[in-house]
Amino acid sequence: MRIRxxxxxxxxxxxxxxxxxxxxxxxxxxxxxxxxxxxxxxQMLTVRTGxxxxxxxxxxxxxxxxxxxxxxxxxxxxxxxxxxGGTKQSVKSDAELYAEQGYAVLTWTAQGFGRSTGEIHxxxxxxxxxxxxxxxxxxxxxxxxxxxxDDPKVAAVGGSYGGALSLxxxxxDSRVDAIVPMITWNDxxxxxxxxxxxxxxxxxxxxxxxxxxxxxxxxxxAADICRAYLDIATTGKATPAQEALLRRSSPSEVLDRIxxxxxxxxxxxxxxxxxxxxxxxxxxxxxxxxxxxxxWFTGGHDGGTGPQSEVDRLRLLTGxxxxxxxxxxxxxxxxxxxxxxxxGLNAQGRGLVTTASKIDEYPGLTNAGATVGLRGPAQPIANxxxxxxxxxxxxxxxxxxxxxxxxxxxxxxxxxxPGQHADFVSEPLPAALDTAGSPRVQIRAASPxxxxxxxxxxxxxxxxxxxxxxxxxxxxxKLTGLAKNIADAVPMTVVLPAIVHRFEAGSRVGITxxxxxxxxxxxxxxxxxxxxxxxxxxxxxxxxTPIANPEVIWRYVLIAxxxxxxxxxxxxxxxxxxxxxxxxxxxxxxxVDTPLVVRGLRKEYKDFVAVSKVDFTVQRGQxxxxxxxxxxxxxTSLRVLMGLTRPTAGEILVFGHxxxxxxxxxxxxxxLVEGPGFLPHLTGAQNLELYWQATGRPAEDAHLExxxxxxxxxxxxxxxxxxxxHGMRQRLAIAQAMLGLPDLLVLDEPTDGLDPPQIAEMRKxxxxxxxxxxxxxxxxxxxxxxxxxxxxxxxxxxxxxVAAGPVDDIVGDSPTVQLxxxxxxxxxxxxxxxxxxxxxxWSGGRGLVVDIDGTPRAEVVAALVRAGVxxxxxxxxxxxxxxxxxxxxxxxxxxxxxx
Numbered sequence: 001m002r003i004r005x006x007x008x009x010x011x012x013x014x015x016x017x018x019x020x021x022x023x024x025x026x027x028x029x030x031x032x033x034x035x036x037x038x039x040x041x042x043q044m045l046t047v048r049t050g051x052x053x054x055x056x057x058x059x060x061x062x063x064x065x066x067x068x069x070x071x072x073x074x075x076x077x078x079x080x081x082x083x084x085g086g087t088k089q090s091v092k093s094d095a096e097l098y099a100e101q102g103y104a105v106l107t108w109t110a111q112g113f114g115r116s117t118g119e120i121h122x123x124x125x126x127x128x129x130x131x132x133x134x135x136x137x138x139x140x141x142x143x144x145x146x147x148x149x150d151d152p153k154v155a156a157v158g159g160s161y162g163g164a165l166s167l168x169x170x171x172x173d174s175r176v177d178a179i180v181p182m183i184t185w186n187d188x189x190x191x192x193x194x195x196x197x198x199x200x201x202x203x204x205x206x207x208x209x210x211x212x213x214x215x216x217x218x219x220x221x222a223a224d225i226c227r228a229y230l231d232i233a234t235t236g237k238a239t240p241a242q243e244a245l246l247r248r249s250s251p252s253e254v255l256d257r258i259x260x261x262x263x264x265x266x267x268x269x270x271x272x273x274x275x276x277x278x279x280x281x282x283x284x285x286x287x288x289x290x291x292x293x294x295x296w297f298t299g300g301h302d303g304g305t306g307p308q309s310e311v312d313r314l315r316l317l318t319g320x321x322x323x324x325x326x327x328x329x330x331x332x333x334x335x336x337x338x339x340x341x342x343x344g345l346n347a348q349g350r351g352l353v354t355t356a357s358k359i360d361e362y363p364g365l366t367n368a369g370a371t372v373g374l375r376g377p378a379q380p381i382a383n384x385x386x387x388x389x390x391x392x393x394x395x396x397x398x399x400x401x402x403x404x405x406x407x408x409x410x411x412x413x414x415x416x417x418p419g420q421h422a423d424f425v426s427e428p429l430p431a432a433l434d435t436a437g438s439p440r441v442q443i444r445a446a447s448p449x450x451x452x453x454x455x456x457x458x459x460x461x462x463x464x465x466x467x468x469x470x471x472x473x474x475x476x477x478k479l480t481g482l483a484k485n486i487a488d489a490v491p492m493t494v495v496l497p498a499i500v501h502r503f504e505a506g507s508r509v510g511i512t513x514x515x516x517x518x519x520x521x522x523x524x525x526x527x528x529x530x531x532x533x534x535x536x537x538x539x540x541x542x543x544x545t546p547i548a549n550p551e552v553i554w555r556y557v558l559i560a561x562x563x564x565x566x567x568x569x570x571x572x573x574x575x576x577x578x579x580x581x582x583x584x585x586x587x588x589x590x591x592v593d594t595p596l597v598v599r600g601l602r603k604e605y606k607d608f609v610a611v612s613k614v615d616f617t618v619q620r621g622q623x624x625x626x627x628x629x630x631x632x633x634x635x636t637s638l639r640v641l642m643g644l645t646r647p648t649a650g651e652i653l654v655f656g657h658x659x660x661x662x663x664x665x666x667x668x669x670x671x672l673v674e675g676p677g678f679l680p681h682l683t684g685a686q687n688l689e690l691y692w693q694a695t696g697r698p699a700e701d702a703h704l705e706x707x708x709x710x711x712x713x714x715x716x717x718x719x720x721x722x723x724x725x726h727g728m729r730q731r732l733a734i735a736q737a738m739l740g741l742p743d744l745l746v747l748d749e750p751t752d753g754l755d756p757p758q759i760a761e762m763r764k765x766x767x768x769x770x771x772x773x774x775x776x777x778x779x780x781x782x783x784x785x786x787x788x789x790x791x792x793x794x795x796x797x798x799x800x801x802v803a804a805g806p807v808d809d810i811v812g813d814s815p816t817v818q819l820x821x822x823x824x825x826x827x828x829x830x831x832x833x834x835x836x837x838x839x840x841x842w843s844g845g846r847g848l849v850v851d852i853d854g855t856p857r858a859e860v861v862a863a864l865v866r867a868g869v870x871x872x873x874x875x876x877x878x879x880x881x882x883x884x885x886x887x888x889x890x891x892x893x894x895x896x897x898x899x
Contacts, residue, residue: 038066038099047134049111049118051126057118059131060109062088064099071143076153076177076326077104079132079139079169081162085209087114091162098157101319102327104145106135110161112210112220119222120210122188122249123161127222129168132156136175151175155326156260157318159183160273160301164251167281170262171254178325179258180318182265183300185273186280188246189238196478197453198236198521201395202272203229236521255284261291263321263333265314267300268340268500269471271394271519275498276438279365291332293321294362296339296500298354302394302472310340313356337362339436339544341500357544365438365498369540372426372433372509378444378486378532379422383453383515387522391416391514393457394472414457414469421514424533425461433503437540439496441511444489446530447482454479454531455517456494459510460503465685466718467510473497476520486530503539511537592656595620595744595775596641600650603636610636612799614650618744618777618792623770625786625807626779628796634779637796638673638748641777642666654744667695670742672733672750680722684713684732687721692739702739710765711735712758726753734762738769745769745776751785763789817857819848822870830867834860846872 046058069075078098082090088107095105110128111118121127139145140152147153155178156166163184170176185191192199207229210219218226228242238246247253262285266278275296286292295317297310317338323329338358384390392415439458456475461467475496483489503509513531516522591597596618603611611633618624628634639645641652643659643666651658657665678687685708692702708717711731721729730753737745750766751759759782766789770776780786786793786807793810795803803810821827824846831840831848836855843849852860857874864871 036096036100037068038064038096040064040099044115045108045135045138047131047138049127049130049134053130055118057111057131058116059111059135060088060115061135062092062095062107064095064105064107065144066099066102066104068102069104069144074144074146075102075104076146076155077106077139078322078326079135079154079156079166080105080107081132081156081158081165082107082110083159084161084206085113086161091158094157097315098322103322104139104142106139108135110165112222120220120225121222122225122246123164123168124222124249125168125172128165129172132165132169133173136169136173140175148177153177153326155179155322157182157322164249167251167258167262168249168254170260171251171257174259176260178261178263178322180263180265180321181281182314183267183270183273184277184281185250186277186284187250187252189243189250190280191273191277192232192246193238195476196237197476198232198238199476199519200233200236200521201519203233233521236523251281252284255281256288258285258288259290261321261325263293263295263317265295265297265317267303268296268298268498269303270300271472272301274473276365279498282362283364291325291335292362293317293333293335294337298340298342298500300471309356310354313338313340334360335362336360338547339500339542341434341436341502356547357542358547359542359544363437363542365540366440366495367437367540367542369435369437369538370433371536371538372429373536374424374426374441374509374511374533376422376424376533378530380528380530381422381513381515382419383523383525383527383529384417384420385526386524387516389417389420390516390518390522391420391455392518393455393469393474394519414459414467414472416512416514417516420516421512422531424511424513426509426537428463428506428508429503430505432505433539434501434541435503435539436498436500436542436544438498439537439539440493441496441537442491442493442534443511443513444486444491444532444534445479445482445513446484446486446489447479447527448484449525449527450480450482450484451523452479452482452527452529453477453515453520453523454529455514455520456496457512457514458496458499458537459512460501461508461510462504463506466715470499470501473499474517476517486532489530489532491534509537509539588653588656588658590656591653593620594618594653595655596777597653598637598641598650599653601637601640601647601652602649603633603640603645604648609799611640614796614799614801616794616801616804618775620773620775621770622792623766623776623778623790625790625793626777626796627781627783627786627793631798632796633799634796635673635748638671638746638777638779641746642669642671642673644673667697667740668743669746670737670739670744671746672737673746673748678721678729678732681720683720684711684717684724684728687732688736688739691736695740697740703741704739706741707735707739710738712761727755727758730754731758734765741774743774745774747776748779749781750778751780751782759785816849816851817860817874818843819850819860819864819871820846820873821848821864822846822872824848826867827864827869830863830869831860834863 041063043061043063044058045061046056049055049057066075080091080095080098082088087109091107095107098105109116111131112120123129136152136154139154140147145152152175154176156169156176157180158166159182163181166179166181167184170179192203207219207221210221212219224245228245232238232242264278264282266275268275278294282292282294295314297314299310320330320333324332336358338356340354340356342354441456443456445452445454454477456477457469459467459469475494477494511533515529594617598614598616601611601614614633614637626634626637640647641659653659654665654669657663659665682690688704688707692699711717713728713731716728721732724732730750734747734750737747751762754762763785766776766778778786778790790807792806793804794801795810819827824842827848828840831837831850836852837860838851841849850860861871861874
């Protein structure tokens with residue numbers, strides 16, 4: 001099929017070119033990076049630090065200074081601190097953003113990290129906080145920094161490790177005018193020993209993230225911090241002295257000293273520093289009358305930062321806060337509280353969609369809500385020795401939870417161990433229920449030792465799909481003084497971690513009480529406890545008002561508009577001269593009931609011919625195997641067939657319709673070509689549903705249940721695709737190709753990554769699929785599978801079809817026999833001297849495979865008998881592999897053509 005372009009006059013060509021060049025120039029100007037209005041200066045600064053300023057450390061710093069800043073036009077400053085394990089480079093993009101907004105921004109690598117010297121003291125007031133004070137002194141001495149009297153106008157901003165630093169710095173240095181601590185802690189004792197239970201995985205992540213060849217056990221940690229960790233990790237509990245050491249680095253001890261207006265941003269997807277840590281900071285600072293605003297978002301240490309709309313919202317809140325309290329611009333920001341909830345999936349497959357809401361005042365975590373009744377008797381549960389095996393509620397290792405399932409969707413991974421948990425479940429909810437805050441439930445527990453360590457979990461059990469723990473958040477509790485019998489047990493209220501979550505109508509609410517958990521320390525001695533739940537679980541709620549996302553920067557809007565203008569001009573030029581392509585859209589009536597007809601197909605790439613001439617037909621009820629050595633042109637032919645590339649010549653008819661990109665007849669074709677492509681953060685089921693939604697066809701036409709059965713993934717279909725093996729992805733891709741039960745199914749290497757039982761099952765699936773009048777075209781290099789699966793084959797070699805027809809016809813008569821003989825060595829000698837025998841190969845035991853090349857089998861047998869060799873069996877041996885090798889002349893290597 002050759003394409004003819006219309007002729008244009010010289011004037012039209014010049015006019016069109018000028019228009020496109022002008023618009024392209026505007027697009028390039030809009031898309032080009034904006035010129036920087038700041039300069040960045042790196043410097044190693046040595047400061048006095050430690051108790052009594054007796055030590056020195058050298059800090060790796062960068063100062064971002066607006067170009068307009070000078071002694072006559074000074075600017076306010078921001079101390080921008082990084083998170084644990086990071087460096088100044090971790091906050092570079094934020095520093096550049098603030099510098100563009102007119103702030104001088106000083107970033108530095110905290111001592112014990114990167115190029116900075118010193119040791120890690122976990123934001124100790126004597127060390128890291130004092131370092132920040134010395135940096136504040138250095139800023140105050142610069143003439144370009146704006147001042148109020150002798151004090152610099154400065155804010156402290158940071159996340160996680162840097163967030164706690166901003167709180168502790170504001171408590172220790174009154175020169176700080178405003179702070180924005182994000183996803184940080186209030187009390188390290190509560191963080192690492194919540195409910196008295198050691199949070200071993202997160203603690204291990206902290207202490208395993210630094211390295212020092214001189215001290216392999218402690219890395220760059222200070223000796224007292226290292227000793228405390230080693231002791232707590234060994235015993236599972238902290239001494240009063242160790243708790244005091246942790247609290248020296250905790251804002252909880254100094255919140256009443258913070259007078260700097262505080263914007264507290266806390267993540268909802270965070271098993272390290274949950275919302276309760278931010279809540280404690282907010283209540284402690286506000287108690288002294290200091291202005292405090294709280295914002296939650298769908299991110300955190302377990303789930304990143306959430307969608308871009310969340311990033312934009314938080315940047316807007318931060319900008320407003322700093323502009324007023326540091327620059328002195330605008331009215332004071334409202335004290336309203338904002339939070340977010342994941343409301344669905346982006347229709348374009350770009351992650352999650354969140355809905356942000358606000359209320360006038362921060363309500364805390366224990367506001368009123370719904371009470372949901374629970375059912376279930378008292379149940380015994382076993383504590384395993386040394387906490388092994390243990391349940392999985394999250395994988396709190398530097399965001400690994402988000403990679404494997406615990407993210408903003410709120411369906412964290414979970415795995416309970418039989419015999420080690422008790423379940424208490426509600427009736428299906430009559431309507432959707434939104435909760436925001438800390439759920440509460442009363443439990444009773446009995447233990448033969450009077451002690452127990454338990455993990456209380458809230459489950460969302462949907463009508464369809466797997467149960468999940470919202471954001472992987474659970475409540476560990478260490479109990480003492482327990483009764484030995486459950487009848488004598490005293491009820492106790494358990495406050496679960498705060499969540500923002502929607503329970504859909506028809507879902508059930510579950511409370512699970514378990515023993516060991518992989519994220520926490522467990523008692524080493526085996527025991528059996530008895531647990532019960534009294535009545536109901538209380539789910540707090542907030543009636544927030546939805547708010548709009550921040551506006552997109554005008555530059556990107558302009559880019560989109562100009563891009564549309566370019567497209568409009570191009571279309572106008574082509575329409576002015578008529579249709580650019582002369583395409584035959586007629587229907588070949590003689591083939592309207594034929595799934596596929598390929599005629600004279602040719603594909604060239606400049607001076608290279610990938611496919612020279614291909615003709616074949618696929619009829620209803622057939623499973624056709626497309627075979628050929630590497631480079632034969634199979635994949636190129638399939639790419640043309642699916643409209644992924646244009647042919648140089650020839651045509652493809654699908655049910656009589658000439659195949660064109662975007663042709664409606666493609667809705668009758670399902671395909672898997674060049675491997676599966678899925679959104680890794682979605683489950684298998686969500687990927688299939690989103691794919692079908694993109695077709696715009698009714699949901700009932702998808703036949704999703706049949707697709708799930710084809711995939712054969714069981715409950716794994718509701719896990720995130722990022723956790724799938726290659727074989728699981730392949731099965732999901734085949735199920736996707738079969739959505740809607742298309743009349744023609746085209747599969748490129750469908751058994752790639754499948755194990756033998758799965759291959760055997762796939763063989764049955766494909767044959768069943770073609771029996772209902774549908775057709776299947778399969779490209780594969782597994783000749784034995786093609787022989788067992790396909791009714792017909794098309795053999796390609798060097799870009800051409802060298803054979804096509806039913807498998808039995810292609811296999812034909814046998815040129816090879818299988819002989820079972822009494823003396824293998826003597827038989828090989830006799831056959832090797834016999835004229836007409838091309839090859840003799842031992843097949844194990846007393847068997848020989850003999851290629852007789854047309855020599856009558858009787859002559860072969862007679863020669864062996866004359867030599868005294870006994871023959872037990874003579875079997876004709878012909879396989880598709882033999883036929884294939886004879887057709888391609890043994891050339892199974894790439895022949896130079898592109899496939």
